[in-house]
Amino acid sequence: MADEDQSKKAKEDQSNKKTHNPKSYQVRKECIKRKSMELATLCDIKVCTVITGPNGQLQTWPENLDACKEVLDLYSQNLKPEKKHKESSTPIPEPEEEQGEKDLLTLVESKLAAINRRIRFLENRNVAIADKGKRKRIE
Numbered sequence: 001m002a003d004e005d006q007s008k009k010a011k012e013d014q015s016n017k018k019t020h021n022p023k024s025y026q027v028r029k030e031c032i033k034r035k036s037m038e039l040a041t042l043c044d045i046k047v048c049t050v051i052t053g054p055n056g057q058l059q060t061w062p063e064n065l066d067a068c069k070e071v072l073d074l075y076s077q078n079l080k081p082e083k084k085h086k087e088s089s090t091p092i093p094e095p096e097e098e099q100g101e102k103d104l105l106t107l108v109e110s111k112l113a114a115i116n117r118r119i120r121f122l123e124n125r126n127v128a129i130a131d132k133g134k135r136k137r138i139e
Helices: 002-019 022-043 065-079 096-138
Strands: 049-052 058-061
Touching (some): 022 049, 058 096
Antiparallel strands (some): 049 058
């Protein structure tokens, strides 16, 4: 019975080492940033990468958040379908390609909203942590 508990604990520790290895995360993060930079340079395009760390920290490439926001805004603007005026009361069936673009737009907008919520959460969390630090210094 004790041997089973020890083997289970050893397996859990081993799986935690694989998934929560800070060195592995750091190497992969730097690789993703490097590949983003290479893609932007070689293809002469605007690239934005958003990376969420194992402890919830949010990092971007480029480091400048305004540049990231600009890329995300350009991306969402290019995917938005143009509004059509109502010419008739009967709907006209859309080609599959337009429907696919709308589905992709919906997906990207939901991801962008999730990222914005996460950014606000982390900013609020950082403010709360900063406030706690100030209170401790005052006391």
